[in-house]
Amino acid sequence: MSTLSAGHEDHHEHGPAKGLLRWVTTTNHKDIGTLYLLFALVMFFIGGAMAMVIRAELFQPGLQLVDPNFFNTMTTVHALVMIFGAVMPAFTGLANWLIPMMIGAPDMALPRMNNFSFWILPFAFTLLLSTFFMEGGGPSAGWTIYPPLSLQMGEGFPFMIFALHLAGVSSILGSINIIVTILNMRAPGMLLMKMPMFVWTWFITAYLLIATMPVLAGGLTMLLTDKFAGTSFFDAAGGGDPVMYQHIFWFFGHPEVYILILPAFGIISAILPTFARKPLFGYSAMVYATASIAFLSFIVWAHHMFTVGMPVVGELFFMYATMMIAVPTGVKVFNWVSTMWRGAMTFEAPMLFAVGFVIMFTIGGFSGLMLAIAPADFQYHDTYFVVAHFHYVLVTGAVYSIMAAAYYWLPKWTGNMYDEKLAQIHFWISTVSVNVLFFPQHFLGLAGMPRRIPDYSVQFTDWNMISSLGGFVFGVSQLLFVYVVFKCIRGGEKATDRVWEGAHGLEWTLSSPPPYHSFTTAPEVR
Amino acid sequence: MADLNARSFARVAIVSLAMFGFGYLLVPLYDIFCEITGLNGKTGRLDETTVVARYQPDTSRLVTVQFIANNNQGMPWEFRPLEPSMRVHPGKVYSAAFSARNPTAQDMVGQAVPSVAPGKAGRYFNKTECFCFNQQPLAAGETKEMPLRFIVDPNLPAAVTTLTLAYTMFDVTLIN
Structure with missing residues (x-):
């Protein structure tokens, strides 16, 4: 075991x-953080290209560009790549860069394992994407991989399972590293209740990851043995039950959606006080709200399965438990608003993305509340309303927070200011187009357009065209983000150590860019 | 510090290994939960001596029991109930039968999986004998009558007047 952590003494x-x-x-x-972030950026564009295929096919009714199975492959792999390849690695990259600098540690606690958990990822996603070139094509049963449909996949099936196993191992190891770092490596005086919110939210996220990723791994292993080893976990003929897969999957899947958003809460809680020039309103309430959300996430999973034929008591329990999550989430949103209240606000790009996050994430939260109403969910289930809901919380939520974080900390990481004007243009084009892209999908869903279908009935044409146009603009405008990031890496106006007038926290006491090894002697925390 | 980190690593790693085990533990937990609550259309199972000892026939009440036979996707058997429905007194043992024919040129094995609707009435429907308890082999072209004995629990809520017993026939030839 000691070899795992011996790395950081010798350099x-x-x-x-x-x-x-x-x-x-x-x-x-810092290097590993950069690798994670660049990997996530590449995956964001691979997954984004698939989204462009989806929107191009849905531009008009009828089958235009791709055959239905390939369309389903696009929706499936788009989701897998964006969730496991873009958003989760981006958050892990931010954690790697920031947590040691925020808690005054010289590095992560287990640096060699850190290298290993990153380098698993390129192999995992090469495996996943290689299924496109196999007999039967890539996975097309949806990212939830429900049997029995998923068991009918072609030769790529075991490759997809192993790819997800690898991605899971990577994020479990990454989470263990984060937990151990936060527990053992804090500078003297950095008490738990003094930690920045980003560290807190990641601490809780890491616990969610080690508790749920292994359950997914178990479910995937059961699928694998059902297909190849003659077990019947999900095969009714052998005494199994396909609905049980849904329970196992969503026992992982619901905490997973909080894994995708809790670090975002931490980022927003760091950015809003900086640009409102006020401390975060209700710090301890924010910590407890995050912990409550994490706890509640384990007892609401069946709200993804309202239509499988649950008894009324079950529907009621999961409906009320789900709605309870609105309470701690509401605490967070109101605290953010209170943080901004009467602040001396300025609207640099990170602040624009953060305020955009608060508004649009809340829209996604409200449509989530609508979906939580069990009787209403029978109409919304598997329609574009669900698609609109989770894209509001994941694109204008998680992805916006990652972009806010990138603009906020890029000057610290690179020592150069990014191009503020281009960044603001990027924000405005993205925000207008992302709403043109996803808002009409609410209407489509309420009118009954099902998700994961390449064709649709003609009355859905207008909103689909508008949505597709928004999608193309949003897709192209992300190239501007890449341009701004690389321009900033190559040079630009020198950033000060504090970078932002209102920034507080240990990372801002380091030089910009920070030295390769920072805090080799622990800083003093007041 | 290195030792401390290694100890913390081991502790957290054990949690994630335990959660992998918990994923598998969900399988028996799920069955136990369905059995206790009578969810998932699972039926009760009693043998006839228990039935005679436990229940008095309730001749004042008639319940309709409907039979449905389905084939799973790709299953070529001709599978149907001999009678589509029966009127039964709760507390009395009845027999019914399904017929199955294997129209193919291969010997095959089928497995019927039952489900009772409405779901909350499932546990009041007891099968004392059923072709679904075992796999059913059928030679090429063979036809077979498959028996079933059942009893409706007199405690069946009064609101339930119709029970539907549906079987889905799965092809398990290759699994054997």
Whole structure:
């Protein structure tokens, strides 16, 4: 075990190694954070390209561009790539960069394992994407991989399962590292209730990950043995039950959606006080609200399954439990609003994305409340209303928070200011187009358009065209983000150490860019 | 510090390994939960001596029991109930039968999986004998009558006047 953590003692006083091998062998939290973020960016565009295929096919009714199975492959792999390849690695990358700097630690607690958990990912996603070239094509049963449909997949099936196993191992190891770092590596005086919100939200997220990713791994292993080893976990003929898969999957799946949003809450809680020039309103309420959301996430999973034929008592329990989550989430939203209340606000790009997050994430939260109403869900289930709901919380929620974080901390990471004007243009084009893209999908869903179908009835044409146009603009405008990021990495106006006038926290006491090894002697925390 | 980190690592890693086990534990838990609550259309199972000892026939009440036979996707058997429905007194043992024919040129094995609707009445429907308890082999072209004995629990809520027993026939030839 000691070999796992021996890495950081032996490279104290020197900078990064030379050449490309640096990135393969690095155990430095900043390097690994960068690798995670770049990987997530590449995956964001691969998943985004699939979304463009989906929107192009749905531009008009009828089958235009791709055959239905390939369309279903696009929806499935788009989701898997965006969830496991883009959003989760981006958050892990931010955690790697920021947590040691925020708690005054020299590095992550287990640096060699950190390298390992990153380098699993490219292999996992190469495996997943390689299924496109196999007999039967890529996975097309939806990201939830429900049997018996998913068991009918072609030769790519075991590759998809192993890819997800690998991605799961990667995020479990990454989470263990984060938990151990936060528990053991805090600078003297950095008490738990003094930690920045981003550290707190990631601490809780990491616990969610180690508690639920193994359950997904179990469910996936059962699928694998059902297909190849003659077990009948989900096969009714052998005494199994396909509905049980849904219970196992959503026992993982619901905490998973909080894994995708809790770190975002932490980011927003860091950015709003900076640009409102006021401390975060209700810090301890924010911590307890995050913990409550995490706890409640374990007892609401069956609200994804209202239509499987549950007894009324079950529907009522899961309906009320789900609605209870609105309470701690509401605490968060109101605290953010109170943080901004009477603040001396300025609207640089990170603040724009953060305010955009608060407004649009709340829209997604409200449509989530609508979906939680069990009797109403029978109409909404598996329609575009659900698609609109989770894209509001994941795109204008999670992805917006990641972009806010990128703009907020890029000057710290690179030592250069990003191009503020282009960043604001990026925000406005994205925000207008993302609403043109997803808002009409509410109407489509309420009118009855089912999700995951390549064709639709003609009355849905207008809103689909509008949605597709929004989608194309949103897709292209993300190239601007890449341009701004790389322009900032290459140079620009020098950033000060504090970067933002209202920024508080240990990371802002370091130089911009921070030294390769920071806090080799623990800072003093007041 | 390295030792401390290794200890913390081991502790958290054990949690995630335990959760992998918990994923598998959900399988028996799910069955137990369905059995206790009578969910999932699972029927009760009694043998006839228990039935005679426990229940008095309730001749004042008649309940309709409907029979439905389905084939799972790709299953070629001709599978149907001999009678579509029966009127029964709760507390009395009845027999019914389904017939199945294997129209193919191969010997096959089928497994019928039962389900009772309405779901909350499932546990009041007891099968004392059923072809669904075992796999059913049928030679190429063979026809077979498959018996079933059942009893409706007199405690069946008065609001329930019709019970539907549906069987789905699965092809398990390759699983054997």
